Amino acid sequence: MTAHSTYEHSWTIYGQRQLDYGYSPPVPDRVDWGFAPGEGPGAEVLGDIRGKRILDVGSGPGHHAVHLAREYGALVDGVDLSPTQHRRALNAHGSEPGVRFVCGDVAEHLRHAEPYEAAYGIRTFACVDPHHLLPALRDGLVDGAPLVFSALHTDADAQGPSDEVVPRRELIRLRDGEPIPTRMWVLTPRLWEELLTEYGFRVEGIELLTAPGPDHPGILQLVRARRQRTPSRPPLTSRPRTARPPVPHAAIGVGAIVFGERGLLLGRHRHGTWELTGVRAGSLRG
Template identity: 50%
Template sequence: MSDTADRQVWTDFGRYHLDRGTNPPEPQRANWTFWDGGPGDEVLGDLAGRRVLDIGSGTGRYAVHLARAYGAVIDAVDGSPTQHQRALDRYSKDEPGVRFILADILEHLRLETEPYDVAYAMHSFGFVDPHQLLPALAPRIRPGGRLVFSVLHTNRDGLGPSSTVHPRPEGVRLGDDGMLTTSMWVLTPALWEDLLVEAGFLIKDVTVLPSPTDDDPVTCQLITARRCARVTSRPRTTAPPVAQTALGVCVIVTDAEERVLLGLHRSGVWECPGGKVEPGESLEETAVRELREETSLSAQTDNVEVIALLLDEVGGTNRATAVAVVAVHAGSPTAVEPELVSRLGVGEDGRAAGSALRAVRAGAARMAVRSPH
């Protein structure tokens, strides 16, 4: 579908509701999903006096809510003339703290020179080519500024995200009168992360939000990121340097056959339990805590064996991940966080991971024999 045809969809959508005089209720909080509940305004951080961009603002109701509730100064930008008219019909064009702007978002970003402290989009981010939107958006968010947006993850037909950065047709519901079809970028969390990092953002969190009802397959992603701050040389002081590395632990849980316990993440990836090291914790203590919190298995620190350290870098942040093996544990594994990990098991991936673990152990033993220390 062409860009012109996609824009016409939103003009038709707005015209449908203008003709019927329909308006959604005034929100009490931000809604990043298509149902009640889940994260709200808090993910946007402190908005008092902040300059904020609402991408694809529609009727403007969330921009008005945030301006009234927190004193934010918001540019509510929408490219559909009928959606823009709905906002003007609902609110005064002189609504305190909100400027309603009829413009294509890419054109607005090209002309706007003053940076934003926060940019957000509720459901509208996936309707714009990220290869165009993210490079245009990054220079318009101040270094350290926040970007928050929600996008579709799994649609109403149960179709999950694409593994390539290409649009696909998705439906836009017209009340009880059928559907319009437009292009949408429905991407895996890993692809969104790659695109954001490439554009100069540092990922803070990617959360998959499933519908609360079993008969609804729709899931959304909520993504929070920060614009990478400019790094200058550190002034010479007597204070210690600021930490530049995130430290975490990956827990390899094995059974008597050295099969590895894995969890199926909502993104479709099998992974080991683990998480970041909290202040004051040892690596062994972190492994025991994360194991209990994510699988309900209990273990003792004496039974945790740290066998490797993985170093990598994501979005300008160095990451050090200690690989810890826990072979002695008690209890039955349970997916304690089903909204993130749907189930635990061994399966073929666990057997393959067990083979890889034995190879790592063998390699470490050979290195120890050769080491002169």
């Protein structure tokens, strides 16, 4: 089973358990990127998103997307690979104005969607292969669009980030019930910056958000980046644009192939190359 399919399977189990519990998180008063309410900045790090088309990467039960739609009038598409997480979002907010929920792979969704004016992910980017997600985001965002996301830095077992872009085993923990095994890309800030730069983003800042209390050592990274602007290129032309026809520059000549018992007759050009014999039109003028 690949890391991608493991992610889908584990979060489908998680979503089903939450459906069985009947739990739907309330729509928050602000966007919380970390584990604790009120920790770190809010939605202001996305810039002015009033009335803009926004992508929520891994939207889960959809409560953050609803907050942005209500508070800022943003038009938010929440995309989640897990069908049970998608069902939770539809059950609670399926008729919410300004919000649309899509079940599927976000990279595949971006191939067919109109480019977005901003994108964000709340504790979801560790769940997707960055080599799969980041190029799709680059192609699916308009020039200069902000990309803000929080990703795991140190897990609940105090295991720090990896120096390699490879997934590792992690656990999705529920207050009640057995932890759910999954695989995540838990990367250092340096690796995130290198990956984002490689795929056409300019990193504007990375800060660590520490969970409250000594019983939870988990730390998140809040990454703020922006899609690089595509440089404009002047149109290519072979000559200046003018109403006059181009000046003829072709040379007229006559060539001959002379072949006999002693072989093929060739002549040496003044530049030292060998070529078939012939005369140019200019040499015929007397």
